[in-house]
Amino acid sequence: xxxxxxxxxxxxxxxxxxxxxxxxxxxxxxxxxxxxxxxxxxxxxxxxxxxxxxxxxxxxxxxxxxxxxxxxxxxxxxxxxxxxxxxxxxxxxxxxxxxxxxxxxxxxxxxxxxxxxxxxxxxxxxxxxxxxxxxxxxxxxxxxxxxxxxxxxxxxxxxxxxxxxxxxxxxxxxxxxxxxxxxxxxxxxxxxxxxxxxxxxxxxxxxxxxxxxxxxxx
Numbered sequence: 001x002x003x004x005x006x007x008x009x010x011x012x013x014x015x016x017x018x019x020x021x022x023x024x025x026x027x028x029x030x031x032x033x034x035x036x037x038x039x040x041x042x043x044x045x046x047x048x049x050x051x052x053x054x055x056x057x058x059x060x061x062x063x064x065x066x067x068x069x070x071x072x073x074x075x076x077x078x079x080x081x082x083x084x085x086x087x088x089x090x091x092x093x094x095x096x097x098x099x100x101x102x103x104x105x106x107x108x109x110x111x112x113x114x115x116x117x118x119x120x121x122x123x124x125x126x127x128x129x130x131x132x133x134x135x136x137x138x139x140x141x142x143x144x145x146x147x148x149x150x151x152x153x154x155x156x157x158x159x160x161x162x163x164x165x166x167x168x169x170x171x172x173x174x175x176x177x178x179x180x181x182x183x184x185x186x187x188x189x190x191x192x193x194x195x196x197x198x199x200x201x202x203x204x205x206x207x208x209x210x211x212x213x214x215x216x217x218x
Contacts, residue, residue: 022049024163024183030125032074032165033179044182045214046207051181058168058177065110066118067171068103071096074123074165083127083196090198091162092124095205102212113171126163129189129196160186160200164208184208 029036038053071092079085103109103120113119161183168178184204189196 022183023051024181028126028163028183029181030074030123030163030165032123032125033167033181034176035179036181039179039181044208044211046211048184048207048211050183050211053179055177060107062116063107063118064116065108066103066106066120066168067110067113068100068120069122071099071122071124074125077124077127082129082194087195087197088127091127091201091205094198094202095122095124095164095209098205098209099212102209106212115172117171118177119169119171120166121169122164122166124162125165126161127196127201128161128163129158129192129194158189158192158194160189160196160204162186162201162204162208182208 023041026036039051040053042050042052044050073088073092077085077088077092079088099122100109107118110117164180164182164184166180166182167176169176184207186201186204187199189200
């Protein structure tokens with residue numbers, strides 16, 4: 001095999017390895033949930049990939065209401081050169097408002113957790129951006145070299161990304177009945193230096209909230 005071809009294929013492998021995944025991988029788990037081993041890849045009601053576990057005994061109809069706890073950052077949010085504190089605050093506030101409204105469409109919200117209720121806990125675990133998936137015309141050695149160079153120099157178009165971890169707990173037992181790890185894409189940004197703000201991430205939040213509203217009742 002000729003060396004240029006070997007080099008091209010090697011570069012292609014590196015670039016493909018850096019492509020964005022549709023779901024969070026194990027290195028992106030935050031520790032917010034107690035047990036990730038039960039999570040399985042599945043499709044959300046809108047057809048997007050997610051990681052989810054639902055207790056085989058869980059029936060939403062068994063509960064009279066949901067005690068909703070405000071969305072938090074886990075670990076505690078720290079502003080960066082790309083994501084300001086103002087953006088972090090606006091993202092959390094928007095998600096909290098939209099999610100609470102969506103949950104209330106499924107079950108009445110209660111002011112206190114108790115028998116016959118669920119407790120909902122949600123955390124934003126990362127606000128980030130990552131290189132876009134390779135397009136079919138880039139998956140050739142020469143184009144792969146170009147794409148790799150762009151990625152290394154920070155000029156490749158990126159997806160804004162929001163990571164979310166959530167669980168529903170049986171208020172009486174304290175045990176989880178639903179656990180979800182969701183990775184959602186917002187709008188694209190031109191390169192790795194472009195700041196990320198709430199406008200880029202609203203579509204990611206809206207998509208996740210729609211899935212809450214249409215989550216199959218049991």
